[in-house]
Amino acid sequence: MKPNYERPVIQKLNTGLLNKFGSRTGYNPVKQIDGVAVSDLINQYGSPLCYK
Secondary structure (H helix, E strand, C coil): CCCCCCCCCCCCCCCCEECCCEEECCCCCCCCCHHHHHHHHHHHHCCCCCCC
C-alpha cells in the first residue's frame, strides 16, 4: 500500500529577540519531540520531518 502524500512545511526559524548588541544568531536545535529522539524518528520515517 502506497503511503499518503504529505506536503512539505516550511517554518520560519526564530533565533531570538533583539538586544543592545543586535540580534542573536545562535539557536538551540530540537533534539527530542514528545520525548522521542529526533534521530530515532528520522531512522523510522526518513528526513525531513514535519512537526505540527
